[in-house]
Amino acid sequence: MIEWADEVLAELLDETRLLSLGELCRACSAPAETVVALVEQGLIEPRETGPGQWRFEAVALGRVRTALRLQADLGLNPAGAVLAVELLEEIERLRRRLRRLEGSR
């Protein structure tokens, strides 16, 4: 069965797209307290676009999901999960650089 995904409903979450705290919580299936705990650890930084109004860059979605999975699956606390996410990202950056430098050899 093929369903057409209506173009109007498909939205690219690029670097210009900001998410509200509510959108972020829904997309991560997490309560606000859990996401706020990660903000407090510095994993993601909100922009205040109005009084008490937080907006996050789209890249926050992936980072929060990973941190939550690590907490749930490996029993990490928020601080540990954040460190793990940051280290994993650094590893990925290094791997990409390595692939670029090793090139077609």
Place this chain on the structure above:
Amino acid sequence: MEYKDYYKIMGLPRDASQEDIKRAYRKLARKYHPDVSKEANAEERFKELGEAYEVLRDPEKRAAYDQLGSQWQSGQEFRPPPGWEQGFEFRGGGYTEAGAEHFSDFFESLFGGGFRTTGQRRGGFAARGEDIHARLRIRLEDSYHGATRTLNLQVPEHRPDGRIEMRTRTLNVRIPRGVTEGQRIRLSGQGGAGIGGGANGDLYLEVEFEPHPLYRVEGRDIYIDLPVAPWEAALGATIKAPTPGGAVDLKIPPGSQTGRKLRLKGRGLPGTPPGDEYVVLRIVTPPADTEEARKLYREMADKFDFDPRAQMPRG
């Protein structure tokens, strides 16, 4: 269905203590967690590990499993003997439900009786459907030009009797021009079905690039290694360099060495601003496979006053 050797999966002997089992699980969970492991089947292995641990950590389930006997091999055709579970009571030890994944048929056939999930994490009659997250693998060209790709999704569906069934859904998705690795496309309402009139969840597709034979991508920039002849590098030359949009003329400055990066502005992935293409020169020497070629090389050795290792310490 196939027999699953839970001890083998966890790398434990059959007489392992509960403490051994817990320790082994923690170590392997860190190793095989899909966010940590780069192996292609990390998710399967992690799920398998979770299932093995679910059985072995619970003394009741472990005893029942051990009852099947130790002569079974992983993957062997298996049917539970009638009445095998008599004397055991399986209380809802529960799975660690990290999502809607279900355990193997093997597990279900042995322990399935008491372990139906309620289906929805949120209570109430009307609930918003689950958000689904999936990865979408595309080619570099799909992002450069924009494209439409067909995606097959395994979607968990909650049956009326409480069981979860995986259904395959096929979607055609438009790939926006200039999408980069790791960006997500959100398809509103294409996620899990809402309950009792609640809204559908959303579908999030995380974009992943297939490895490309020529280019490597970082953000919107692309990199390509370009082989050049020694005289092209030394004397300079204008050559054709491949780009996703077609070959372009590239001027190689005289006196270039291997590793030199030349920037083709705006030739990377489209965007505001568009990415660049970086051409990395790699000088390749012609093979000395004829007498003529060897003669030329020896002449070069003679006529050039050149020591490539002049800067290195002697001795």
